[in-house]
Amino acid sequence: MEGTIIKGIGGFYYIKVEEKIIECKARGKFRNKGMSPIVGDRVEITANNDKGTIEKIFERKNELIRPLVCNITQAFVVFALRNPNINLDLLNKFLIQCELKKIKAIICFNKIDLLENHEEEEVVKMIESAGYEYIFLNAKKGIGLDNLKNKLKNNVTVFCGPSGVGKSTILNNIVGKNIMETGEISTKLKRGKHTTRHSELVEVCGGFVVDTPGFSTLNLNVESKEEFKNCFPEFWEYEDGCKFSGCMHYKEPGCMIKKAVEDNEINVNRYEFYIRTLEEIIKGGKNKW
Incomplete structure (x- = not known):
């Protein structure tokens, strides 16, 4: 059988095969080859009574390090139009990251309530000129979220963008549960956010969403x-x-x-x-x- 790894904890991998979730372990041959299954992998398994073994890992289309996940098809690149103001170079670096990884980028401009004429912002004209798709959001009020949900089908989607732009709020609203800490709690704890959690794929609207905001800092390695x-x-x-x-x-x-x-x-x-x-x-x- 073939399926997708949606979660991995302590050497156990949970594979979505049609409408079933099968708990699997990986064969030792993968360790011997220096390979390790990760969330997002397409795999071939053998199974008996909802327990199984990963026999084969198919070739990956791409791979991210933080979060550790592969075969991403699209990224919602979230930036706030205000608070914090947009750093154009940083936005362009996120778009370069997506191009390097062959991931379709959709730019999400959040906090549109802070601007009257958000369509006329220079950054919006820049993105439009470059040919990227973009969506305006007010995540706290739910404005624009239906547009995002409509783009999830048949995709594996990751969220990315700098801190403080509303990624967690958007993600929680789309998934329909509070899977992320947001703003106030994280500020009180004064600690690095989401650094120790394992990634998981959550099925939403006919596709998968990575349940943690993706790369918020960048270390791009351009070969040439x-x-x-x-x-x-x-x-x-x-x-x-x-x-x-x-x-x-x-x-x-x-x-x-x-x-x-x-x-x-x-x-x-x-x-x-x-x-x-x-x-x-x-x-x-x-x-x-």
Whole structure:
């Protein structure tokens, strides 16, 4: 039988196979190969009376370290339009992370009640220009949450974004139970939030949601300048027009990306972020940032 690991605790793995949950242990051969099953893995198992053994781990599409989970298909990238104000570079780094991991990013702009004309914010124009999907939310009042729920079917979804933007509130409301500490409790405890919990997949609206907000800090490992360049989907339609094959859209003449920026077809803030980060990579191989 084939299924998905939705939880792993103390060497036991809980596999969702159609409508059943089967408790399994992994064969020793995985340890010998330096492999370990993780939440999100598609696996093949043998079972008897709701107890089983993991026989095979299928190839992973992607893998995250924090939370430790794999085969993510989409990320809700949550940022507040105010309180805290948006750091554009940080938002762009989250989008780069999603591109590197081949995860579809949907940007969730929370706390829209703090702005009258949230559609006119510069960051919204930047995201729209880059071609990313975005949703406006007021998580405390439940505004926009139905839009998120409609996007869960047939996906494995992780939440990510900086601290204080409302990820826990959104996640709790979508899942329908208080699976996360939120704001006030965490502040009183004065401790790192959610650092010791194991990830779990929760079935919601025909898909799975990772039950802990994902990466809130980033340690991106970009293998090459070319890999970094390919993380900007708004470049793709113009690149064939560049004068030089392999153009990095930096100092080369005849670059269609630079012309698109001049013509306001590519957002200047995104392009400037691209150049700043590209220079870091060129100067000292600072590809972890």
